[in-house]
Amino acid sequence: MSWISKTFSSSIGRKIIMALTGLFLCSFLVVHLIGNLQLFKDDGGAAFNIYSHFMGTNPLIRTLEWGLVLGFGFHIYEALILTRRNQAARGIGYVESRPSQNSSWQSRNMGLLGTIILVFLLVHLYNFFWRARFGDLDPDINNNDDLYTLVVSSFHQWWYVLLYVLAQVALCYHLIHGFRSAFQTVGLNHRKYTPAIKIFGYVFSVVVCAGFAAMPLYFYFFK
Amino acid sequence: MAGSNPNAKPMNLTLKVWRQKNRAAAGQVVDYNVRDISPDMSFLEMLDVLNEDLLRKGDDPVAFDHDCREGICGSCNLFINGRAHGPESGTTTCQLHMRKFSDGDTIVIEPWRANSFPVNKDLSVDRSAFDRIIQAGGYVSVNTGGAPDGNEIPIPKEIADRAFEAATCIGCGACVAACKNASAMLFVSAKVSQLALLPQGHVERATRVENMVAQMDIEGFGACTNIGSCAAECPVGISLENIALLNREFLTAKASSNNLS
Numbered sequence: 001m002s003w004i005s006k007t008f009s010s011s012i013g014r015k016i017i018m019a020l021t022g023l024f025l026c027s028f029l030v031v032h033l034i035g036n037l038q039l040f041k042d043d044g045g046a047a048f049n050i051y052s053h054f055m056g057t058n059p060l061i062r063t064l065e066w067g068l069v070l071g072f073g074f075h076i077y078e079a080l081i082l083t084r085r086n087q088a089a090r091g092i093g094y095v096e097s098r099p100s101q102n103s104s105w106q107s108r109n110m111g112l113l114g115t116i117i118l119v120f121l122l123v124h125l126y127n128f129f130w131r132a133r134f135g136d137l138d139p140d141i142n143n144n145d146d147l148y149t150l151v152v153s154s155f156h157q158w159w160y161v162l163l164y165v166l167a168q169v170a171l172c173y174h175l176i177h178g179f180r181s182a183f184q185t186v187g188l189n190h191r192k193y194t195p196a197i198k199i200f201g202y203v204f205s206v207v208v209c210a211g212f213a214a215m216p217l218y219f220y221f222f223k
Numbered sequence: 224m225a226g227s228n229p230n231a232k233p234m235n236l237t238l239k240v241w242r243q244k245n246r247a248a249a250g251q252v253v254d255y256n257v258r259d260i261s262p263d264m265s266f267l268e269m270l271d272v273l274n275e276d277l278l279r280k281g282d283d284p285v286a287f288d289h290d291c292r293e294g295i296c297g298s299c300n301l302f303i304n305g306r307a308h309g310p311e312s313g314t315t316t317c318q319l320h321m322r323k324f325s326d327g328d329t330i331v332i333e334p335w336r337a338n339s340f341p342v343n344k345d346l347s348v349d350r351s352a353f354d355r356i357i358q359a360g361g362y363v364s365v366n367t368g369g370a371p372d373g374n375e376i377p378i379p380k381e382i383a384d385r386a387f388e389a390a391t392c393i394g395c396g397a398c399v400a401a402c403k404n405a406s407a408m409l410f411v412s413a414k415v416s417q418l419a420l421l422p423q424g425h426v427e428r429a430t431r432v433e434n435m436v437a438q439m440d441i442e443g444f445g446a447c448t449n450i451g452s453c454a455a456e457c458p459v460g461i462s463l464e465n466i467a468l469l470n471r472e473f474l475t476a477k478a479s480s481n482n483l484s
Contacts, residue, residue: 002484007477011406011446012436012470082446086404089445091338095239095252096331098305099403102455108403110448181449187471189464 011085014078019182021075026179026204028068033211040218045140045148053144056133076118083111106173107181113174120167127154155219168213175205231262234326238273240285241333243342250342252331262322266309267292267299269321270332286345294318294458297393300400301346302333307397307456315395315458335396337405339442350396352442353410359438360431361414363423376422389417391459398453398461404445409453411439412469413461419472429476436473 007013035055038048055061099108106113128150131137137145154160179201183189188197235258243250257273264272267289274284290298299316303309309319324330334342339352392413399407415432418424424431447466454463 003477003482006484010436010473011440011444012473013477015446016470016474082448086406086445086448089338089405089443090336092336094302094305094333094336095241096305096333099401099450099452101306101310102401102452103403103450107448107450177449184449184463184467185447185470187467187474189467191464 011082014082015185017074018078018082019185021071021078022178022182024071025068025075026175028071029208033208036215037211039148039151039215045146045152046142048148048151049140049144049146050142052132052147056145072121076114079111079114104177107177110174110177113170116170117167117174120163120170123163124167151215152219152223155216155223158220161216161220164216165213168209171212172205172209175208176202179204231322232326233259233261234321234324234328236260236269236324236327237329239329239331240273240346241342242285242345243334245344246341250345252333260321262320264321265292265317266301266303266319266321267317286343286347288347289317292317295393297395297458300335300348300350300396302335302400304331307335307401308395308458312455313458313460315393318458335400337396337399337444339405339407339444340396340399348396350394352444353394353396353407355442356407356411356435356438357414360427360434361418363418364427378421382420386417386420389413389420389461389465392417392457392461393459395458397456397458399444401452401456402445402447403450403452404448406447406453407439407442407444408447408466408469409457409461409463411435412465415472416465416468419468428472429480430482432469432472432476433480433482436469 008017035051036048038051039045041047128147131150132145132147137147137150140146140148155164180194180198183194183197188194235256238255238257239252240255241250242253255273255276257269257276260269260272267287270285270287277284288298288300290296292299294315294317297315299308301308301316303316303319308314308316309323311319311323332346334340334346334348335350340348340350342348390413392410394410396410398409399405402409415435418431419428449463449466451463454461
């Protein structure tokens with residue numbers, strides 16, 4: 001089966017893994033955003049806690065969770081391998097370089113944006129996921145773990161809100177380049193569809209990230 | 224001179240030129256002043272003036288690659304003021320004219336930067352990595368026999384045009400030079416597309432893309448991150464659609480070829 005390992009250790013093979021895991025992670029963002037919209041429901045967090053209890057205990061979700069871990073793992077691993085390879089490809093840099101005249105900032109800084117997202121992700125996982133799964137949360141009126149109260153108290157800290165909003169800005173730029181780039185990498189570039197993919201990717205990035213950023217801002221300023 | 228502008232004033236310029244004795248030596252930027260440069264000169268003619276000055280003074284002239292000076296050979300690979308082939312899009316260095324600069328300008332001139340393109344001397348780089356990629360599969364094997372009649376193989380005009388557009392790649396390496404990752408994907412994609420689109424190229428289609436991509440990786444070029452600077456700096460306008468086609472060809476070949484290794 002060496003042809004398989006050769007395929008996915010070639011530069012194009014690794015890029016294809018980046019693209020496919022990236023699109024998979026985009027699908028996760030959609031589910032995560034829609035579920036968390038229940039935070040806006042004015043019921044003291046009852047619906048949100050039922051939802052988070054379901055997500056933490058349903059066997060199907062718990063299995064898919066490992067798929068998500070693998071998705072992030074491969075995306076980050078391939079990014080590290082490719083970035084090292086790409087940096088090694090130009091040992092001596094230019095004295096004078098003006099890349100802004102031929103490419104967009106976000107397209108050249110996917111690694112930086114990804115690192116900001118990763119730092120955010122670790123803080124985010126520790127604060128919510130870790131404490132919900134392994135911590136000791138108080139029960140709510142329905143006897144579910146009261147994750148909602150933890151969310152509300154977290155989003156009343158200004159530095160936490162700032163971290164979230166900055167991370168969503170980084171994610172937005174990451175997606176603006178990443179979404180359309182993934183289609184190009186798997187070979188889907190067609191004059192009929194590519195303009196639509198670009199517009200959809202842009203709208204998708206802004207809507208998803210604005211949706212996530214709205215949550216900490218809403219609790220900080222209005223609750 | 225026909226087409227010249229009699230009112231154009233000669234220019235004085237400061238050049239910051241990369242000087243490097245040989246492959247092993249460490250290089251550095253050296254400042255030169257050139258005087259009375261006509262705006263009608265090409266960039267290479269301006270460098271000729273510099274070299275005549277240097278020779279008169281008994282100094283070593285600046286080595287730079289050039290051949291046809293008509294924008295078709297792809298030899299004149301200079302990184303000028305932070306851009307491959309200079310500030311004009313869709314042009315080679317030899318077709319860049321001094322009227323695009325102003326009197327008193329400082330111009331930084333560097334060689335292509337990529338580990339796969341070692342600097343021979345000064346501004347001259349070794350692009351034989353491209354030749355080895357072509358040797359790995361960028362050809363159609365010619366079998367002996369009677370010469371086929373013209374137009375014996377029907378090829379739709381649209382396909383012929385797309386193949387021709389890909390075939391306009393002059394192999395100058397501006398795509399590698401401009402790419403943040405020093406990736407050769409645009410070059411390889413143009414060469415793969417050109418042959419994959421035509422029926423004559425279908426026979427060796429799968430092995431071609433497998434071998435050319437393998438050679439591209441062996442040469443140490445970076446991977447594409449779709450930033451698009453290659454296509455923006457390409458003097459003949461090779462489009463990113465070719466890279467998508469290359470990726471498609473690669474996946475199809477890997478999935479369907481009989482090559483198990």
